[in-house]
Amino acid sequence: MPIRTQILDSGNFVYSPELPVNPAFSEYLTFATRVMHQWREVQEAWDRSPYSEDVRKRKAQVDELFKDFVKTFKACFSLRPVRQERMFLPVSRFFQRQYPIRDPFSILHCDVEIPLHTVHDFHDHHALARINAALAKDAPFPWWQRGTYGQPCYLFGEWVWELKPSEVGQSSEGLVLSFLELSDKHRQATDPASYGPSVTGVTSGADFIPENLRVLAWRRTGGKCGKCRGRQSLHFDYVKPLRPGVEPTPDSIELLCNSCYRKKHDLD
Ligand SMILES: [Zn+2]
Structure with a gap:
């Protein structure tokens, strides 16, 4: 039997185009996207040629940028303040309020300490229809995060369930x-x-x-x-x-x- 998880609401929030946008958050998103992009780029360069002086310098720059980012946004966009911010809803509450979901939405996943997030978009109608079907218990929807035991998870009804290894497939x-x-x-x-x-x-x-x-x-x-x-x-x-x-x-x-x-x- 699959295991019921707490993944749905654990660090996951919905910010929807319908909710009033906090301008500081827009700024944060732009900055975060830039940092993550550069971080990934320099990481790849580092993997290719770890002894290059250029890459080493570039890496130091990105490290600085990252520190700056954390300093600027830690107070507003790590887990605790996001929880208190009205424009973010825990995913379960969003599902309860909005079902059936007709408008595109995104899930913001935040970390406990670092204000780095990942955003998962549900912007096409096919995905929305499948989420509605999962909420209606018609068909499970593959969740984008792995469970505690590293196994695939599915949204079904009001929970996200993690499969046991023997149930995969x-x-x-x-x-x-x-x-x-x-x-x-x-x-x-x-x-x-x-x-x-x-x-x-x-x-x-x-x-x-x-x-x-x-x-x-x-x-x-x-x-x-x-x-x-x-x-x-x-x-x-x-x-x-x-x-x-x-x-x-x-x-x-x-x-x-x-x-x-x-x-x-x-x-x-
Ligand atoms: Zn009977």
Whole structure:
């Protein structure tokens, strides 16, 4: 199962064209872009010819520029002041307020100490549509940052999830299924009153049921048993055993709790 991360809001803020722009921040962005550009350039030159006197001088200049940059902006644009600045919203709050997102936005990632940031732009409509789909729990959206364990992460619902190494390369439907189960479990943990008995894990029932059909079956009943609406120990099952040579369809799969599953198959 993927791991729920805190990446979404950890040092990440949204500054949107709609929010009033702080002029000092525009200046900061221009300066930061210049510093980062020169820094990268000199680093490459250094890798090519570390003993060149010219490169050494240039590197010293950029170091000075960087120090200057930090001195100028540390007070305004490291993590703490950014948190207090009204034009920046934590990403989760931005998603809650703006969903469905129609306008381009950028995420600013800031560091704790150094006011150096990276900006990730979501400016094309394709990306916005995919983010909306992820927020609506329709399809996971590959997150641009790696997780704590260095594995790929996905936005799905209100969280960013990190895959376990064994889950990397899993089909998109397989991921959706894991994320749906996990989101439900989490919601139930934070709001037990509305959820009744606990989901104690979905056993795959018949392993050969294709994942896309399992996703559809799960969605049809909202992750509940199709017979009693229970949420305890769910199984995927064929409504009727498949005849040989017949392809399963969404309607041929159902989600059953353990007790209904056992009743159906006369296992008690
Ligand atoms: Zn049941």
